[in-house]
Amino acid sequence: MSAANADREFELAAGRATAWVARYLESVRDRRVLPEVVPGQVRAALPAAPPEQGEPLEHLLRDFERLVLPGITHWNHPRFFAYFATTGSEPGILAELLIAALNVNAMLWRTSPAATEVEEVACDWLRQAVGLPDPIFGCINDTASSSTLYALAAAREALDLDVRRRGLAGLPALVLYASEEAHSSVEKAGIVLGVGQEGVVRVSTDAELRMDVGALERAIATDRAAGRRPFAVVATVGTTSTTSIDPVPAIAELCERERLWLHVDAAYGGAAAVLPELRWVLEGCERADSLVINPHKWLFTPMDCSVLYCRREEVLRRAFSLVPDYLATTEGDEARNLMDYGVALGRRFRGLKLWFVLRAFGLQGLREVIAAHVAMARDLRSWIEAEPGFEVLAPTPFSTVVFRHRAGDEANRRIEEAVNRSGLALVSHTTVRGAYALRMAIGNLRTTPDDVRAAWDLIREAATEVLP
Numbered sequence: 001m002s003a004a005n006a007d008r009e010f011e012l013a014a015g016r017a018t019a020w021v022a023r024y025l026e027s028v029r030d031r032r033v034l035p036e037v038v039p040g041q042v043r044a045a046l047p048a049a050p051p052e053q054g055e056p057l058e059h060l061l062r063d064f065e066r067l068v069l070p071g072i073t074h075w076n077h078p079r080f081f082a083y084f085a086t087t088g089s090e091p092g093i094l095a096e097l098l099i100a101a102l103n104v105n106a107m108l109w110r111t112s113p114a115a116t117e118v119e120e121v122a123c124d125w126l127r128q129a130v131g132l133p134d135p136i137f138g139c140i141n142d143t144a145s146s147s148t149l150y151a152l153a154a155a156r157e158a159l160d161l162d163v164r165r166r167g168l169a170g171l172p173a174l175v176l177y178a179s180e181e182a183h184s185s186v187e188k189a190g191i192v193l194g195v196g197q198e199g200v201v202r203v204s205t206d207a208e209l210r211m212d213v214g215a216l217e218r219a220i221a222t223d224r225a226a227g228r229r230p231f232a233v234v235a236t237v238g239t240t241s242t243t244s245i246d247p248v249p250a251i252a253e254l255c256e257r258e259r260l261w262l263h264v265d266a267a268y269g270g271a272a273a274v275l276p277e278l279r280w281v282l283e284g285c286e287r288a289d290s291l292v293i294n295p296h297k298w299l300f301t302p303m304d305c306s307v308l309y310c311r312r313e314e315v316l317r318r319a320f321s322l323v324p325d326y327l328a329t330t331e332g333d334e335a336r337n338l339m340d341y342g343v344a345l346g347r348r349f350r351g352l353k354l355w356f357v358l359r360a361f362g363l364q365g366l367r368e369v370i371a372a373h374v375a376m377a378r379d380l381r382s383w384i385e386a387e388p389g390f391e392v393l394a395p396t397p398f399s400t401v402v403f404r405h406r407a408g409d410e411a412n413r414r415i416e417e418a419v420n421r422s423g424l425a426l427v428s429h430t431t432v433r434g435a436y437a438l439r440m441a442i443g444n445l446r447t448t449p450d451d452v453r454a455a456w457d458l459i460r461e462a463a464t465e466v467l468p
């Protein structure tokens with residue numbers, strides 16, 4: 001095929017694909033949220049080997065609809081309430097198309113100056129939107145798991161140990177702290193950094209599932225007395241299970257006193273700080289050494305986009321900068337090379353989609369949607385509280401409600417299963433103080449109060465069906 005023909009074919013196929021995307025977004029609510037497939041079904045429908053000859057793009061689009069789509073769980077569905085509900089919004093989708101077309105690698109400033117500088121601007125706009133202090137360095141990673149890993153690598157670097165050349169051998173055992181409710185990515189970071197899972201001390205929580213600062217203080221003292229070397233604390237603003245908020249101001253004070261790096265995981269909850277009435281959720285975070293917010297969670301940016309902020313840019317850079325001859329540049333201090341702030345060399349132009357989303361919504365637009373989600377969650381909470389047999393298990397500071405039927409774990413499992421099997425809504429579960437709990441997170445752009453009501457009605461109906 002000639003280049004001209006290929007371009008023409010692309011134009012036609014891209015036109016069809018964008019028309020399909022627009023229709024999909026408009027009508028996604030008519031689809032089942034959870035697909036009706038069994039393990040291996042999608043794979044069995046696909047050819048086992050690649051084609052010898054290339055196929056027309058039109059056939060690819062046809063088979064996407066025919067073979068792939070039936071196995072999709074629709075995260076962009078307005079009644080997707082599982083995990084943390086998200087949205088790939090139109091400006092973000094548009095940006096993804098352009099990012100793929102440019103296909104630049106933002107590893108060095110010179111490998112695409114605009115990719116680095118748009119990323120810097122997008123991170124700074126988000127910083128302003130949530131009220132973090134200036135100056136603070138920001139860069140975009142794939143996920144919060146990576147951002148937290150990099151932050152904790154910087155924390156270890158700040159100890160000025162010669163880990164880079166000699167490894168951990170001969171050093172005192174390093175320890176870091178996170179609450180029992182913190183995300184598993186903290187433990188994964190511990191594994192990768194060589195402090196091990198046992199080097200991640202889980203601190204107990206109070207009645208509202210927030211880190212107990214007294215317990216943290218005691219754990220640090222115990223570890224120091226035993227010859228271990230505390231180096232970091234991870235506080236969470238919006239835990240995965242119940243969205244509880246650790247007392248960051250008190251933790252920050254303790255970290256300053258103990259000279260420990262404070263990293264804040266605000267992967268989900270940070271977005272809420274765009275609302276003036278919820279700005280308080282990041283109180284104390286201006287004293288953190290690093291903080292992560294995931295625009296791909298509650299800021300309508302398509303997967304993947306996780307912003308890592310770090311007040312000690314030089315330390316983060318020292319932890320990761322390793323410049324082989326073939327990547328050396330002459331720009332000097334004039335320009336940042338973003339490969340110096342993490343493990344990945346190749347870096348996608350993620351800044352464009354965050355910049356598009358922030359521009360297309362505007363701060364006011366973001367505030368309206370997030371405020372609507374918070375209001376819907378409050379309504380849902382009030383319905384649950386008023387319903388005999390059900391109970392709410394945790395505070396609802398954001399847009400996620402955690403609750404259960406009093407009939408016990410098995411009953412709640414069966415309610416969840418019945419709702420999800422219906423295809424009309426998707427909810428998920430967690431465990432709160434050992435009890436199996438249902439969890440509804442409201443975070444999709446198209447979710448309306450009617451969607452929340454419909455899901456709640458399904459839960460109530462399922463409860464009457466599964467209970468004896």
Ligand SMILES: Cc1ncc(COP(=O)(O)O)c(C=O)c1O
Pocket residue numbers: 084142143144145146183185236238239240265266267268294306
């Ligand atoms: C509080 C919190 N931190 C970190 C993560 C991990 O996020 P990611 O999937 O971006 O690694 C999650 C995921 O839900 C989360 O809820």
